[in-house]
Amino acid sequence: MIKNKKLGRKFYQRSEVEEIARDLIGKYLFTQINNKKTGGIIVETEAYCGETDQASHAYPNKLTERTSIMFEPGGLTYVYLCYGIHKLFNIVTNQAGRADAILVRAIEPQFGIATMSKRRKTSINSTSLTSGPGKLTQALGIELLHYGLPLDGNIIWDEDNGLDIEITTSKRIGVDYAGKDALLPWRFFARDNQWLSV
DNA sequence: ATAAAGATCATT
DNA sequence: ATGATCTTTATG
Numbered sequence: 001m002i003k004n005k006k007l008g009r010k011f012y013q014r015s016e017v018e019e020i021a022r023d024l025i026g027k028y029l030f031t032q033i034n035n036k037k038t039g040g041i042i043v044e045t046e047a048y049c050g051e052t053d054q055a056s057h058a059y060p061n062k063l064t065e066r067t068s069i070m071f072e073p074g075g076l077t078y079v080y081l082c083y084g085i086h087k088l089f090n091i092v093t094n095q096a097g098r099a100d101a102i103l104v105r106a107i108e109p110q111f112g113i114a115t116m117s118k119r120r121k122t123s124i125n126s127t128s129l130t131s132g133p134g135k136l137t138q139a140l141g142i143e144l145l146h147y148g149l150p151l152d153g154n155i156i157w158d159e160d161n162g163l164d165i166e167i168t169t170s171k172r173i174g175v176d177y178a179g180k181d182a183l184l185p186w187r188f189f190a191r192d193n194q195w196l197s198v
Numbered sequence: 199a200t201a202a203a204g205a206t207c208a209t210t
Numbered sequence: 211a212t213g214a215t216c217t218t219t220a221t222g
Contacts, residue, residue: 066217066218080218081217082205083206083207083216086206086207105205132206133205134206135206135207174204174205174206175205177203178205
């Protein structure tokens with residue numbers, strides 16, 4: 001019997017962002033938007049640390065209108081527009097004043113698949129349904145207006161479950177501008193999963 | 199007020 | 211490989 005449970009503040013407010021990014025693999029991510037519940041299993045994440053990590057929007061503790069939410073306590077969303085086209089979904093972590101966040105890069109679709117394929121304009125069993133950071137936000141209905149929402153179970157939230165998944169790491173995708181930090185092994189993904197990005 | 203740069207994706 | 215597309219940020 002699998003017991004589902006929303007993840008609490010304690011989970012997100014730990015100080016090691018890469019540890020949380022790893023722990024998120026295998027958890028559920030849900031949205032309830034326009035009266036449609038959609039979601040799946042997180043299979044790929046990336047950790048970003050605002051204080052030390054040149055790849056982070058908040059490096060080096062850079063406070064702007066966009067990054068301000070990252071300085072809030074963990075358990076909020078950070079949504080931003082990438083390349084003028086795609087909305088990327090992040091989860092803010094750590095304590096107030098620590099600008100860490102985790103980019104969710106791929107999920108394995110599980111709930112509301114018909115709704116997701118309609119939003120994506122892809123066939124219902126297409127492997128490109130949620131296999132990338134811009135794709136999953138489109139499938140889940142996440143928009144810029146969802147910036148700063150708490151992951152409290154009303155609109156966007158995570159749930160624990162009984163899954164035990166083998167996790168692999170690599171350098172992060174698309175952050176070659178980050179110098180030395182581009183090589184950090186801060187991308188986490190479920191091994192041999194068909195719903196990964198790229 | 200303007201310019202440059204993207205944590206990507208679909209198409210060629 | 212390349213083009214799309216537009217917000218955010220920095221600079222003048």
